[in-house]
Amino acid sequence: MSILLFGTDGIRGKVSLGPCSDPIAALVNDRKITPDLLWLVGHVLSMKTEKPSRVIIGWDNRPDNPLLVQALANALDDGGIEVVLAGICATPALHGASLLNQCHFGCMITASHNPVQDSGIKIFNKNGLKTTPEQEIEISQLANDLWQEEIGELIPENYKPLSAYAHFDADGFHQQEIENLLQTSGIQPHSQISRPLFIDSSKGAAASWLTKHLSSVGIESVEVSKDARALNQNCGAGELSPGQRWSLDNVKKEAHLLIKSISLHHDCNQLPPKSLVGVALDGDGDRCLGVITNESGYEVIDGDLMGYLITRNMESKSILAASIESDLALKHHIQNLHCDNQVIQTAVGDRWLSYALMEAYAERGAEMLPLLIGIEDSGHLVMPRKHPLIEGQWCLVGDGVRCMIRLLQLIAKGDFKEFPSPGFKKRISVKPFNRKLWDGKNELSRNIENLIQSNHPSATRTYIDGENNLLLMQAEGFSIGIRNSGTEEKISISLRLREHGGYEIFLTTMEKIKQKLTEQMSELS
Numbered sequence: 001m002s003i004l005l006f007g008t009d010g011i012r013g014k015v016s017l018g019p020c021s022d023p024i025a026a027l028v029n030d031r032k033i034t035p036d037l038l039w040l041v042g043h044v045l046s047m048k049t050e051k052p053s054r055v056i057i058g059w060d061n062r063p064d065n066p067l068l069v070q071a072l073a074n075a076l077d078d079g080g081i082e083v084v085l086a087g088i089c090a091t092p093a094l095h096g097a098s099l100l101n102q103c104h105f106g107c108m109i110t111a112s113h114n115p116v117q118d119s120g121i122k123i124f125n126k127n128g129l130k131t132t133p134e135q136e137i138e139i140s141q142l143a144n145d146l147w148q149e150e151i152g153e154l155i156p157e158n159y160k161p162l163s164a165y166a167h168f169d170a171d172g173f174h175q176q177e178i179e180n181l182l183q184t185s186g187i188q189p190h191s192q193i194s195r196p197l198f199i200d201s202s203k204g205a206a207a208s209w210l211t212k213h214l215s216s217v218g219i220e221s222v223e224v225s226k227d228a229r230a231l232n233q234n235c236g237a238g239e240l241s242p243g244q245r246w247s248l249d250n251v252k253k254e255a256h257l258l259i260k261s262i263s264l265h266h267d268c269n270q271l272p273p274k275s276l277v278g279v280a281l282d283g284d285g286d287r288c289l290g291v292i293t294n295e296s297g298y299e300v301i302d303g304d305l306m307g308y309l310i311t312r313n314m315e316s317k318s319i320l321a322a323s324i325e326s327d328l329a330l331k332h333h334i335q336n337l338h339c340d341n342q343v344i345q346t347a348v349g350d351r352w353l354s355y356a357l358m359e360a361y362a363e364r365g366a367e368m369l370p371l372l373i374g375i376e377d378s379g380h381l382v383m384p385r386k387h388p389l390i391e392g393q394w395c396l397v398g399d400g401v402r403c404m405i406r407l408l409q410l411i412a413k414g415d416f417k418e419f420p421s422p423g424f425k426k427r428i429s430v431k432p433f434n435r436k437l438w439d440g441k442n443e444l445s446r447n448i449e450n451l452i453q454s455n456h457p458s459a460t461r462t463y464i465d466g467e468n469n470l471l472l473m474q475a476e477g478f479s480i481g482i483r484n485s486g487t488e489e490k491i492s493i494s495l496r497l498r499e500h501g502g503y504e505i506f507l508t509t510m511e512k513i514k515q516k517l518t519e520q521m522s523e524l525s
Contacts, residue, residue, distance in 0.1 A: 003028060003144040006136040008349040008486025011041070012111045012120035015064040024147050031489055033119050035071035038109075039155050041121060042072040044142050046079020049104050056101055058086035058094035058170050059109035060204055060284045061231050062119050068109050070159035072121070077160065085162060086170035090205045090285025091122065092399035093174030099128050099395065100388040101168060113202075113238025113282040114487060116230040128395045129358070130351035133466060171205050177388075178401050179213050187217045187408045192275045192416060194266055197221040198291075200258035200280040202236025203228045206401060219408065224261045237280040237289045237400070242302030242377040243425065251297055258291065259298070268293040276301075276411055280379075281400035286350070287379035288400035290407055304330055306403060307375030309410050309417070310383075314371055317341050321356040321374040321382070323348045324464060324472060324481055328496040329423035347466030349486065350380040350398045357382065357396060372396070377425070379403075424497040428510060430517045431490035437520055438484055438491055440469040444520055445482075448513055449473065452480055455509045478506060482513060491517060 005011050013033035020026050023037035059065040073083045086097050091108050098106025104126050111118035123131045201207035203225040211221040228235040235257045251263040258278045271293050278291035290301035304327040317340040331343040346352040353374025374382035381403045387393040458475040470483040479496040493513050
C-alpha cells in the first residue's frame with residue numbers, strides 16, 4: 001500500500017505525546033504527530049545523507065516542539081550526522097542559517113499557521129529548496145517499510161537533551177539581515193503609514209524584535225501578538241482571509257488582536273485613503289498580509305496585490321509564478337505592465353512557486369533571478385535573496401518580514417496604488433472532512449466534474465503538477481477548483497472569475513458542490 005506522510009507543505013498534524021504503537025498509522029489515519037514519527041523521519045534522513053554531513057534544526061514557539069526536536073536530533077545524531085540546533089526562529093531564518101552553515105538539510109519544526117496544538121516538519125535541501133514530491137514519496141515509503149520491519153525497537157526510552165548539540169543563533173542572524181535591509185531600504189515615515197503601525201507577528205520569533213528594528217528607520221510601531229494566549233491564537237496572518245473587509249460597525253466585534261487594536265486606536269475617516277494600518281505574519285514568519293483603510297472601514301491586502309505592486313515597480317520584464325488560488329485577473333494585469341512579462345500557474349504551496357521560478361531561472365540565466373517573484377493570495381511571497389556565503393549567487397525564500405519591507409518601500413516612494421479591476425474570488429470549505437473520500441479521480445470526483453459541466457458546458461478539466469487530488473475546471477474567464485487541504489482536515493472549493501459581474505450562477509454551483517460533499521461526509525458518519 002502506498003503511504004504518503006507529506007501534505008502541501010511538509011508533514012503536519014496534532015501533537016500527541018502519549019504512547020503510540022504505530023506512528024505512521026497515527027499520522028495517516030488520525031492526523032497525529034508523535035516524537036516517534038520525528039525519530040523515524042530523522043532515521044530515514046540519516047540513511048539518505050552522505051557522511052560526513054551537517055543538518056540544522058529550528059523550531060517555532062509551540063509548547064511540544066522541544067520534545068519533537070529531541071527525537072529528530074537523536075535519530076540524526078545516532079545515524080552519524082552532525083546536528084546543529086538553530087533554536088526558536090522563523091522558517092526564513094532557518095533557511096538562511098542552513099545555507100550559511102553549509103548544511104545538507106535544514107529541518108523546521110512547525111505547522112506554520114495551524115493551531116498551536118499542531119506541529120510538523122518542513123525540510124530544505126542544501127540549495128534552500130523544499131522537498132520534491134519524489135523525495136517525499138521515497139521518505140514516506142522508506143519510513144513505512146522500516147516501521148514494518150520493527151525498527152521502532154531502536155527508539156531510545158529517553159532522548160539526549162538539547163544541550164548535547166551544537167547551537168547556532170538563527171534568529172540573531174535573521175535579525176541582522178533584516179536590520180541591514182532596513183538601513184538600505186529608503187523607508188521613512190509617510191502619510192500612508194499610520195502612527196503607530198500595528199504589527200502582528202502571531203507570537204512568533206519576530207514578536208520580540210521587529211518593532212525595535214522598524215523604529216531604526218523612523219516607523220513607529222506596536223507589536224500586538226505579545227498579548228496573545230498562544231502562537232496563532234486570535235492573531236497572525238493565518239487568522240485573516242485574502243480580501244477580507246470590515247465596516248466600522250463590525251470591526252468593533254472582531255476578536256482578532258490586530259484588527260481589534262486597529263479599531264481601538266485608529267479612525268479610518270481621519271487617515272488618508274489606503275493607509276497601511278497593520279501588518280500580519282504567520283507563526284513561522286513566512287507569510288505577510290497587510291491591512292489598509294478603505295472607503296467604509298478596513299480591508300486585507302493579500303499576496304496578489306502585493307505581488308502586483310512589486311512587479312509593477314520592476315524596471316524591466318519579469319517572471320511571476322502564481323498559485324491556482326490567485327486572482328484570475330492577475331495574469332492580464334501583469335502582462336499589461338510589460339508585454340514580455342510571463343505568468344506561470346502552479347500548485348498551491350510556496351515550494352511550487354520556487355520550483356517554477358528556478359526552472360525559469362535555469363532557462364533565462366543568472367541575470368533574471370532578481371526579477372522573479374512567486375505569489376499566493378494567502379500572503380506567501382517567494383522572492384530572491386543573495387546567498388549568505390557565495391558571492392553573486394541568488395536563492396529564493398518566502399520571508400514575511402522581507403515582504404513587509406518591500407511593501408513599506410513602495411508606500412514610502414509614493415507608489416502604492418490599488419490593484420486595478422480585481423477579479424472575483426470566493427473560497428468555502430467542508431470541515432471536518434475525511435480526506436480519503438476525495439482523490440480527484442474517484443466516483444465522487446467524477447460526479448462533481450459532471451455537475452460543473454452540466455451547469456457550465458464550456459468548462460474543461462486542467463491538470464497541474466503537484467495537485468494530484470485537484471479537480472480544476474476552467475474556461476475563458478472562470479475557474480472552479482476542489483482539493484483536499486494539504487494542511488488541515490478539510491476540503492476546499494475555490495471559485496475565481498476574471499470579472500466581478502455575473503457571479504451568482506457560479507455561487508449556486510459552489511453551493512451544489514458543497515451540498516454533495518457534505519452529504520457524502522454525512523453518509524460516512
